[in-house]
Amino acid sequence: MTKKLNLTICALLMAFVGFAQQVDFEQYTLDNGLDVVLHQDKSAPLVKVEVMYNVGSKDDPEGKTGMAHFFEHLLFEGTKNIDRGEWFKMVTDHGGANNANTSWDRTTYFEILPSNNLQIGLWMESERMRHPKIDTVGVNTQRGVIKEERKQTQDNQPYGNLISQITQNIFPTTGYRHAIIGTLEDLNNPELEDFNAFFNKFYAPNNAVLVVAGDIDVEQTKEWIDAYFSSIPMGEKIERKPFEEAPIEETIYATFHDSNIQIPALAMAYRTVPDGTKEAKALDMISQVLSSGKSSRLTRKLVEDKKMALAVQAGNFALRNGGMYFVFALPMDDYSLEDLKTEIDEEIVRMQNELISENEYQKLINQLETRFVNANASVEGIGSSLAEFQTKFGDASLINKQLEEYRAVSREDIRNAAKKYLNPNQRLVLDYLPAEDEQ
Template sequence: MKKSLMALGSVLMLGGVASAQKVAFEEYTLENGLHVILHQDKSAPVVITSVMYHVGAKDENPERTGFAHFFEHLLFEGTKNIGRGEWFKIVSGNGGTNNANTSDDRTYYFEVFPSNNLELGLWMESERLLHPVINQIGVDTQNEVVKEEKRLRVDNQPYGNLFSAVKENMFKKHPYRWAPIGSMEHLDAATLEEFQAFNKKFYVPNNAVLVVAGDIEYDQTIKWVKQYFGSIPKGTTDLKKTVFTEDPITSPIKATYEDPNIQLPMLVTAYRTPSMKTRDAKVLDMISSVLSDGKSSRLYKKIVDQKKMALEIGAFNYSQEDYGVYFIFGLPMAPTTLEGLTKEIDEEITKLQTELISEKDFQKLQNKFENRYVNSNASIEGIAENLATYYLLYGDVNLINTENEIYQSITREEIRDAAKKYLNPNQRLILDYVPAKDKAQN
């Protein structure tokens, strides 16, 4: 009886946590098209001001890749009213932090300040939008910064070109075929006018969402938003996204990539999957958890722990706005070959396609995703980025409150059926990611 009461108490506590995670927000759109989302949280005297722009690597000219990521750096150079090199000094001097990041689909900038500097954060983001200084000295400076980042994070990083090697084989028509870091040759060849035109086209209020979250007062925040952003002109360029449709993969794609920074080959199998906005994308998230999330997962337990055929194994669904890629990778342990490792992985996928996972494993899976949901909204920074993402890429801000319900409604049958639909041998890339030949001979 005591154990039953304790179990009931745990369930009630879990329900309380999930309920407490409901995120209240207000949203509206300025006349210039800027969408605004406000979230009040007075648990700490902190505020985040953030802007997400609907521009990423997929919006680039194929002969000028890397522009979206380049702007993530370039737009910290300064503005008409913020001197060159002063941005970071202003932020740190007022007790704040800031950062930015770029994906194939969007670019995101944010500052975290003590709440008494909310107006400063809004002014700075409005300056970035209204008065950026894009000149040759800034372009030349950031060109070197981006080159160094590519050397450190990609070129000289073991397995650093994994995503690029997969994407260039998985996509033939869609701009997802190149990585956000882009081509240094393309950046070198670009003119100042091309950078200025990219800014004029994409960095406009009607291509962005402003999220203000934290210790705020709604009335005052609305007043400041209008004051600093309301007069910014709406963009005049057509921002309609081009639709790229890939032909279905109906026979295996085989490719090899040689990496001079590795000693151990890696097996990679990859499957093209649907947009992150689909229910199937969420089912595939759950499948990746079944296969490789933790030491009790199927692939790890069988291939790494029991058979000791690999040093590492993993699976994940890389969801994006238009398409996704489902990755399965492994580092085989001698004498296991890449072919032998593929065979073992395929056996586990076949089980998913033909057998329902157990009720016990299914409950464990649901608990994991419940926990992920709670953790994703555990910080004000996480909430702000989620609000921006759900609006800009999903078209539904309230998914921040309802997405977990979708995961919890997924059935064991759907998991089996999605594995059948997307994870078939004739629908995949098999990539041998191996040491460079000259390195292997040394």
């Protein structure tokens, strides 16, 4: 009986994975260039309205880092028809929640509302795009908020400057080099005209994707979208400089002292390939093999068996114009950063010279399937995925192709990616240390 029950559960899970792979949606473009993606799901009376703009911290003007992230805050100040301080109240009064976030490559804003309040969400996002309140009061208010956020999330946070120390070394001349939130010095530099110019350049319908996902009437939704968005003027075509960095041909050594930590850390980072490529997927899979779960190679070796590390993590940041692979580790008292580097390098060389086992490969595929199912288990997740794929690649249908593309990465592809990108002469080695007077 137990065996039969287990087989039934497995069959149901496989059916769920197969079902979850297919996300139905409709896509079209308004005359002003706004890409629209609609996904109907009537399983719950909720709807997500998300507008993702093709602008991130990599687009920050020179000497004004943090501009893209600044808008994540500034565009909640209100609009011509929404008074200052009323945005969040308006959403909560209609039974919803909202948020925004910024990455190196894009900025996104969204509301999650009861489906009978879809119209208010569409109107509010059209207001944000059409005529937001950008003035001295809002800029000065949010400048103070963002400076405090930087202190709390980065400057006063243990290991809070780790990522920005990595990026400034491996992307020294392009927009990926600085922290998304910007530097405290640069946050003081933009004037009101800089914010207006940034908005006019990037916050146009032809540089945005609107996703509506959930319990919607498709034809009614189209009518509202046309009414609220179609008359917003198209912006000028954005010209972006090519992203070009000189190859890393010998190891970069760097040291950073952090007054918020007592335990030193080792970080090794490699510049790799853009998102969407087969090699980027292979690198993503390598990070799963090395540090996803207690049975992963580095965790089992350094944390569980040898007790050399408090923690170890490998990860792949696949960006639109490049990529960054990193390994981070915290040593136990009796071991040095050099000891950890030796052990980690041994596992990377093993990845370069040997195929992972069939069992490891199948476990890897299972993990990726679970990750995909979890990411798209709700209209909120589906909405975000559709927006990301359409904004980053101009192809929302990638939501239904990701698992097959990962499955197409062979064990040989994984080994070859490790050989090509994870070499000592192609990396940064960063010693991230306590402040000198605390050692």
